[in-house]
Amino acid sequence: MLSSTILRRIFIRTQPTPNPSFLKFIPGIILLRDGTLEFTSPRQGQNFPLVIRLFQIDGISRVFIAKDYLSIGKTVSADWSILKPLIFEVLMNSLTNGESLISEVPPSxxxxxxxxxxxxxxxxxxxxxxxxxxxxxxxxxxxxxxxxxxxxxxxxxxxxxxxxxxxxxxxxxxxxxxxxxxxxxxxxxxxxxxxx
Missing domain, CATH: 3.30.300.130 (Fe-S cluster assembly (FSCA))
Known part of the structure; x- marks a missing residue:
């Protein structure tokens, strides 16, 4: 597990995707050792507190987690300028609180x-x-x-x-x-x- 001094230096970058309804969030740490996970509802993410908190943000439609990034989807009516700060807050709180995000996913x-x-x-x-x-x-x-x-x-x-x-x-x-x-x-x- 990372120490709190390292966690405080985490810088989350965003990157657009070809799909305007998705934005890629890159925290600079390993989230999954292998594979990917996709959630289309909070119920699907019941074993992942971070996913549940992301779905509590009004306008989030999907959460896709890969090795070193999250790709987050929004509803058509949601605005990235409103969602991004809320997503950053959830991600930073999870990462700086030392919450374990690393999960084992079976190979595809x-x-x-x-x-x-x-x-x-x-x-x-x-x-x-x-x-x-x-x-x-x-x-x-x-x-x-x-x-x-x-x-x-x-x-x-x-x-x-x-x-x-x-x-x-x-x-x-x-x-x-x-x-x-x-x-x-x-x-x-x-x-x-x-x-x-």
Whole structure:
């Protein structure tokens, strides 16, 4: 655990995401050792006091936590100029009070390669984990493999965090993700998204 002298020096940066309804908050510390967590309601975050406090702010719609940042979503009517100071206050209080934010999250099951996976499915999972996830996480989001129908060549991904509902996600999906998957895995013909 960090000492209180180190905690007092925490500086939280914000970074815009391609989705104007999300803002990335970077506290400069490790929040999760592995994986990501996404919450769309306070009930989902009942084991995370920080998440519950964030949802107590009127206008917060989603909380996405990755290794070293939070991507926080707002409702359409909420204003970042009002929300940001409230979010900073909750984050600073949690961090300076020494509240443990580090949590163990099991590795992503959606891309765990199984003995029963075909070679193409294993390749899709590997590309998502090592090429696609780092790219979308940089923008405050994540993807989860929902399905790969090898007969039709269709990959279905769940868009998470700031990628969920993002106006740019269709471009990212077609020009980035689909192009990469169809290039490396010849049986992939198309990629579709569902929002998380």
């Amino acid at each position: 099951e959606d891309t765990k390669i199984l003995d029963t996976d075909s070679q193409d499915l294993a390749m899709v999972k590997e590309i998502i984990d090592f090429r696609i996830r780092p790219f979308v996480r940089d923008d405050g989001g994540d993807v989860r493999l929902v399905e790969f129908d090898e007969a039709s060549g269709k990959v279905i991904l769940e868009m998470r965090g700031s990628c969920s509902g993002c106006p740019s996600s269709a471009i990212t999906l077609k020009n980035g993700i689909e192009r990469m998957l169809t290039h490396y895995v010849k049986s992939v013909k198309t990629v579709e998204a569902v929002d998380g």
